[in-house]
Amino acid sequence: MAPDAAPARSKAAPGDYDEDELGAIAPPVVAVVVAHEPGPWFEECLASIAAQDYPNLSTLVIDAATSSSDVTARVARVQPSAYVRRLDEAAGFAAAANEVLAIVEGAAFYAFCHDDVALAPPAIRAMVEEAYRSNAGIVTPKVVEWDEPARLLSVGDSADKTGVRVPLIEPGELDQEQHDAVRDVFCAPGGCMLVRADLFAVLDGFDAGIDLLGEDLDLSWRAQVAGARVIAAPSAVVRHVVASVLHRPTPDRTQRIERHRIRTMLSCYGRLHRWRVVPQALALSALSAMVALLSGHRAHAADIVGGWRWNFARRREIAANRRRLEAVRQLPDTEVRRLQVRGSAQLARLLRPPVGGDDEMLSPVASAGRELFGSLREGPVRDTVLVFAALTLVLVVGSRQLLSGDLAPFGSFVRFPDRPWTLFSEWFSGWRSAGLGSESPAPTGFAILGIAGIVVLGAMSALRRLLVVALLPVGVVGAWRLARGTESTPARLVVTVTYLAIPLPYDAIARGRWGGLLVWAAAPWIVRLLASCVGSTPFDDRRLPARHAVAGLGLAVALLAAFVPFTVVVVAVAAVGLALGGIVAGEPRGSGRVVVIAAGAIVVAAVLQLPWTADFLLPGSQWSAFGGVQSSARVDIGALLRFHTGPVGGGPLGWAFLVVAALPLLIGREWRFTWAARAWALALSCWALAWAGQQSWFGQGTGPIEALLAPAAVALSLSAGLGLLAFQADLREFRFGWRQVVSTIAAAALVAGMLPTLYASFDGRWHAPRSGFDGVLAFLHDEQASAGPFRVVWLGDPDVLPLAGWRLEDGVAYATSDDGFPSVEEQWAGSSDGATSLVGDALHLAQRRDTTRLGRLLAPMGVRYIVVQTAAAPEREPSRPVPAELERELGQQLDLQRVLADPHVQVFRNVAWAPVRTALSPKAAPAARGGPFFDVVAGTDLTGSPPVLAGDAGRTTARGPLADNTTVYVANASSPHWQLTVDGRAAPRTKAFGWANSFAVDRGGNATLRFDTPIQRYGLLAVQVLLWVAALVTWWRDHKRPVRRRRHRVAYGAPA
């Protein structure tokens, strides 16, 4: 199919030529009809092409693997001259249309048509004329409805900067020639378009990676980047069935639109605009996803998220597209963007209620927006969206530096390992490196974080940031869903706003208490589950059988307890609080059930944590492994009641939340009063627990303070929402009086309570420090390579230490790290029973001035540095000094050298140190067999012991050459599972210094030290995995199973 080239012009006007002459001089046009499972309109489509008055038109029908083989016959019946090419696979419109590049030569234009369009007879001619007149690369006709040609479908489209399509007309409006002016458009819709053949070739055709929906926008955009104009020629009219919407719906339509929109945006922008626009697009997608989630359209939210994921997986393909486009770029993005609409079409659609009837056929993006909106039609959509937009704005503004800048490692916001596998190996291994090591079970948190690391494709740094910043929206969504049963959007908004205004999460961020932030995010979900267990209005909308409730709550508690074990106590206290509240309020029904289910859930959580649970229950277990070490910092009861645990909040405005939450107690009736009573009882229980946990007579740690207060914050927020309901439903029962005044005060208090949080958001990082001590202490890691393996002992208030430790005395903990500044692997202390307690004993000796050679005592433990930390970070942090005598005595040790004296951190180098793996001198080797430990080491000088097995070292393996007659000392807790082989020969192991390992090596060679994890350990892990799988499956089944839902339309007295 190769029409001849146009003859040289010799006549003045078309009228001067006859039909054949016209055919000879008119630029050859090939109508390309891509047919796939064509409907009954196909013949009319072909006939309309055959009826074109354009003199030099050929027809190419590409059969995109239609299942029946009658396409050729149907074409032959209507247009025998048409060429038909059948494809073996349905690769999509774009790939099918691109066939023209291979099989057509000499064409000046291609008219790409769907199989469901019918062209008016002069359509091709009009478009060709306009192409020449306007020097356009692509021409789009006026598209009208198939059955009602007086109604417009499109006259070209525009798009916003993120590629969201915006129709230039109101789809379905009557055609009164109001859009008949020729004009530039950004996008030529795909039903029918005329494309200059050379442009199509330069652009390599449609993007074959876009199989369906969106290829037209992509081509139009790229054409403009290449310098071509896209023109709407309304004199060309085309009827369109839009069969892909109405008659043969495309699966994954929304998903494809999202994917391809993002792909086009990523492909077409240059570097500068990409950096500008892509973050905005991400934020808008996040907002859309959140709204979809809130409206219960999880699938749509998944489509939005999936769109980005799909493109991330094809980032190399997109980069190649970009390079090809850059090679032909003629216009900068600023020029291209002039035809785009200003602002965000996506956001505008979110904020604008739908108008008109069913318009699904009109625009894919519009329909998606409408779908989103449709989910919210039942409530005051605009208020919800506005409030959530405001909340999002506050969170984004308040967290902007955490999102964009560096998240300093401080408190428990420590760094993650580079690879998820590191965490998995910690979990698999039977060896815990905490302290001086032990054979105790590894925390489940390692495995959970490892899985999370895989989910984020190994981007561990991003995971760390996500686990801080993303917890805020998780808490917000939890608060929103908490009061779902009330069926009152304003009440839900009040709950959400109150929960977000309470300063707990921001104080947790400011103080580096990740556990507190985590529990804050989870608390609304937990309280909701507990409330459902009570099973009374309004939490009876989804009442699960007790077994299912235990499984669901148990799974949630297990997940939380993997990171904050003390959560089990918090959940128990919250359950008891709810129960007591019901009893005091005269509604005891359900009180026993919630306590029993909570107890069952705790048992489930404990079982799911096996074998780690043994760390808390078996002999030798310590409270510090469960609740941590009590901090010296005391939060007074006034601050507890105001949730003022850090720099955010506090002041008189902090009391506002109590005022707001008190309203339903004063004016509420029926279930609103009962649930307010339960909420207050829950809050009081948590306050009492938090208060007791700080008392010296208790003497034990209770985890991060925010973890204890989070359920109280949930309770107050719930009570605030109930206050609004009571205001709507109950207040009119009373005559005008103090209750109305109190209601007004409560409303004002809510506004006032938000102010400190709003103010704190201007900081941009919630007062979190900009830097940690990792930089100044980087040498701790760097020296490992030159000096040999060693440990670092950390001393300080547990609230400021970057790792979990054990109690040295009130408000002082000690801990060890193996590789310099701690990472997430040191966040679970376990028990110090056994060898590790020797570190504390040595420190006690120094503190009592019972030794002047602490360095010598710590040398057999491989301790090279002691870090005394009195603040979590260098700036804006309150100082938590260690006891003066401890600091003084460290400074008076003859073998400790103070190498760093920062106001908040002091570092002492142990000049008498020995590496963790060393060769004992002939004098020290016999001493290592003696005892007791301190008596022996006080007289044994290990100074200068050389490191061995320093090559290719991990936590449980080490390799290196050994000389003959070497006594290898390994400063890890004694275990028969430590094995040393030298050239394949096993060296005999003995216990050294009463707690460590030594190996006698007679003949040297290449040696490997390894900890062989016992097979039982793997068996236990397998059991644990099975338990988790069983719990997840049970939960999933229960989650999907229809449950007894009671849709109670609660009479509030006023429209909710």
Added chain:
Amino acid sequence: MTSTNARRIRVILLAIVVIAVLVFGDRARSTPRSVDVVSGRSLMPAASPPDAVSSAFFCAGGTASGSGGFESTIVIANPNANSITATVTSYPAALPSDQAGQASVASLAPVSKSVTVGARSRAEVPLAQIQASPFAAALVETNDGDISVEHRTATAVGSSSSPCASAPSPTWYFPTGTTTRDAHELLAVFNPFPVDAVLDITFQTSDGFRAPTALQALPVPGGHVRIVDVNEQAPRIAQLAAFVVARSGEVVVDRLQSFDGSDPAHPAGAVAMLGAPLPATEWVFPEGAVNEGLTETVTVQNPSDQPSSVQVEVILDDPDTNGVVDPIPLTVQPASYTQVALHQETRVPKGVGHTIVVRTTSGPPVVAERVVTGAAPAPRHGYGPAIGSPLSSTSWLFADGRAMAGTDAEFIVLFNPARDVTAHVSLTALAQGQALAIDGLQQIEVRPGARVALDLGQHVNRADLPVLVNSDAPVVAERGLYAASGPGLSLAAGMPLAGHASVLGR
């Protein structure tokens, strides 16, 4: 009242009660203070704890040349039933102006010597026997507890003995000092740690404040001793109080003083003595007397930046007979000192023994030092400064001591600071393996607020006389060593045993 309202009141009352209980409990709670079990031992030298894994004593000043002016001998007393091993390490030093000495010291390194101290006995280690050097400091380390280490310096004008420091400190104070023509004063600064120390040494003198440039930011390398010649830095000063403050690190500082006897105000004598590491609110000097030829001067130094009000109490023997002396009030300006010459106070009767208590009545704590001089016609001759004792204890150990008829006299003076508890004190001599209860010095009664002076020469005659003082109530014990003829006057508090001491004034 409707049912709902009844429930409403019940719930609100419950909330109010719980919150009230929490508020009340919060206010009633007392924040526990960490008990500093060793702070008292930072105020003055103390014996090593009985269960110590390792302990150290620091003797900063002295010569080890065999013929120097302050020949230093380390005296280690072991009251335990088992012999112990101590390691004595000598750190060489020389005066900066002594070029030859500096050159010889530059080629020397610290040398250690292991010393076995028998059960219930003492060992003496002349530093010159370990390594000869113009000056030397000693570090004594042991892995056993309950030992006491003293530092004896012998000169041509008598010898002195005083406890070695049991802990370093970033601050050291010396209320008295003299750099007149007849006097020579040195400060020996010993840094036993591996890290360098940097010091500022300033003086408040009778002529005003001095901060010699050479003594500001003075570095003392780790494991070194630096000898500071005060006469060079602040010459011809009749009285100066020294302030040694470390910018970084911790050190031990001894003051070495000698007088050639050419000035009637300063009898010939020499003494090496540890400074006071910290100020305290109460200082006790059990021994005291003024008489013809016998002077007694108390100097109170205030190292803080606030004025301090102090009273000097003179508690006479047998007050029923001798009467009561009104306290002498003083105001000590910041970073300054004030002196009281008791021999010039008419209210202090001559020839009556007394105890001096320096008590801070308001303001920051202070440091107090007492200087006793003896010259004819007094029977004892010499120059005897001593820092008071800020601790009382039920056990005191004196490592050095001798009571030889005709040559040396030794007195133990006891003061009972309690107001209503009588102390019963027994003295035990550690006699080469034997714990010898000194006959006649058992269950000595010391009445509240009274003192008792015990002349050991009346009961025992030994050249080797470490003494353990045990009491059933806390007392303060001071030892006086006097040469029977010629100059020789040394006064020093004992060394309290760890676990038995308590801080006075608390």
